[in-house]
Amino acid sequence: MQLLAFIIFSSSLCADEPYDALLDSMTDKNFVTVERLKQDELQEFCSQPRTASVDEARAAELRAAALSDVPIPSGENYLGDWQLGEKVASNGRGLQYSDDPEQENGGNCYACHQLDPSEVAYGNLGPSLSGYGARGQSIVMLQYTWTKLWNTHAYNICSHMPRFGAAGILTEQQLRDVMAFLFDPNSPVNRSQP
Amino acid sequence: MNNGFISGIFAVFIGLWSATLLSDTEGVFDQYRDLLGDDNPAIFVIFDGEEIWYTPAGPKSVSLEQCDLGLGPGVVEGAYAQLPRYFADVDRVQDVEARLEYCMTQLQGLTPDEVHEKPYSLRGDLGTELEALVAWIADQSSGLAIAPGQAHAKERATYALGENLFYYRAGPHDFSCATCHEQTGRRIRLQALPNLTTHQGAAEAYSSWPAYRISQGIVRTMGWRMRDCMRQQRMPELMMGSQASVALQTYLAVNGAGASMTAPGLKR
Numbered sequence A: 001m002q003l004l005a006f007i008i009f010s011s012s013l014c015a016d017e018p019y020d021a022l023l024d025s026m027t028d029k030n031f032v033t034v035e036r037l038k039q040d041e042l043q044e045f046c047s048q049p050r051t052a053s054v055d056e057a058r059a060a061e062l063r064a065a066a067l068s069d070v071p072i073p074s075g076e077n078y079l080g081d082w083q084l085g086e087k088v089a090s091n092g093r094g095l096q097y098s099d100d101p102e103q104e105n106g107g108n109c110y111a112c113h114q115l116d117p118s119e120v121a122y123g124n125l126g127p128s129l130s131g132y133g134a135r136g137q138s139i140v141m142l143q144y145t146w147t148k149l150w151n152t153h154a155y156n157i158c159s160h161m162p163r164f165g166a167a168g169i170l171t172e173q174q175l176r177d178v179m180a181f182l183f184d185p186n187s188p189v190n191r192s193q194p
Numbered sequence B: 001m002n003n004g005f006i007s008g009i010f011a012v013f014i015g016l017w018s019a020t021l022l023s024d025t026e027g028v029f030d031q032y033r034d035l036l037g038d039d040n041p042a043i044f045v046i047f048d049g050e051e052i053w054y055t056p057a058g059p060k061s062v063s064l065e066q067c068d069l070g071l072g073p074g075v076v077e078g079a080y081a082q083l084p085r086y087f088a089d090v091d092r093v094q095d096v097e098a099r100l101e102y103c104m105t106q107l108q109g110l111t112p113d114e115v116h117e118k119p120y121s122l123r124g125d126l127g128t129e130l131e132a133l134v135a136w137i138a139d140q141s142s143g144l145a146i147a148p149g150q151a152h153a154k155e156r157a158t159y160a161l162g163e164n165l166f167y168y169r170a171g172p173h174d175f176s177c178a179t180c181h182e183q184t185g186r187r188i189r190l191q192a193l194p195n196l197t198t199h200q201g202a203a204e205a206y207s208s209w210p211a212y213r214i215s216q217g218i219v220r221t222m223g224w225r226m227r228d229c230m231r232q233q234r235m236p237e238l239m240m241g242s243q244a245s246v247a248l249q250t251y252l253a254v255n256g257a258g259a260s261m262t263a264p265g266l267k268r
Helices: A003-015 A018-027 A041-045 A056-066 A083-089 A137-151 A171-182 B003-019 B022-036 B040-054 B096-104 B113-115 B127-137 B154-165 B177-183 B200-209 B222-232 B245-256
Strands: B085-087 B091-093 B187-190 B191-193 B211-212 B218-220 B265-267
Touching: A018 B245, A018 B265, A041 A056, A056 B200, A083 A171, A137 A171, B040 B218, B085 B154, B091 B096, B091 B154, B091 B245, B096 B113, B096 B127, B096 B187, B096 B245, B127 B218, B154 B177, B154 B218, B200 B245, B218 B222, B222 B245
Parallel strands: B211 B265
Antiparallel strands: B085 B091, B187 B191, B211 B218
């Protein structure tokens, strides 16, 4: 009897799987299709409520997979043009069905981070990055930051930051420019620090 | 309520708005809200909604007067506060929008396609009939406690689905609702983000929708809010009255249950 109740209960849960519900509830719009509703293994792993217990072994596996896929930028050249990077950081457009797919995507860093301290319209889902360049330009810092931007889960599994490189949101060149915006001593990120 | 007075303030506000920098927008919004006091331009939309409810329409040329929003045919007062809820006639949980679709198709003879053609306004529109109806129906629950159904097994399953959807990460940015709405005191750029996993955060948000959006000059429904956050999440278009829309709203309504409805709210 109990077993029967269990089977009925769990099968009714299956019918309500979020993916099926979403597929049933959404339609393609402009260039955005319901293909996007499918999760990759990382997204699936990271969709549990914060309170759920974490499978540490699986987390380590996914972290390692993320790390092993991060490419080294061509010519080991990590830093581009900070002025272009500033534009990428401020641009919040890209990949919404209301956006123009012909335009390049933004990084939307200001949505979640403080960067140039004179810009007041910054969000705080992530930590302040003002004065980031003070950490220096050692190869360790460059690689850490590049990896963080390429696939944040390599260091912090289930981070809420997008995988700018791995998910193809930004190009390698855009990432190099954003890196320069973070590191260049002349970038406003690193000016006027107390 | 003085129509001329409100539109006068509104014109001043739009002037201030366009003359200020983004960083000042919230401050100007607060000033505008103070000027309005208890007046909300949604009042005109509410009047429209009431009229639409009583006007015969559709191929069958009947009004919505016999529509059952959960408290019996024609009972509007207090109905919104108890949605989403289970309806035996369709054997599923519905929010106000799904229910209106049901009534428009069953009573008035409209096709689902006709109802879905344009449920929500585009920017610059004057508002849709659905928006006006929802504004009026919600206003008829003003001051009442949020009390969505949770007695029926399907109502509880809908809440569970809503919670799962809230944490469901997908799309190129890996966002879920939780990315932006599971912490307190956060904001995106300058826009404050409610923590919808807490009673207080969900209550404040849920109780204030549908809402008059000052920047758009129209009343928006909670269903539209779900659709627009899905857009920001880089998802495809969420359909009005769909299973996912109802489940997300159920999650918010249950988390906020007990608080008083204040809709139609006033939003930036």
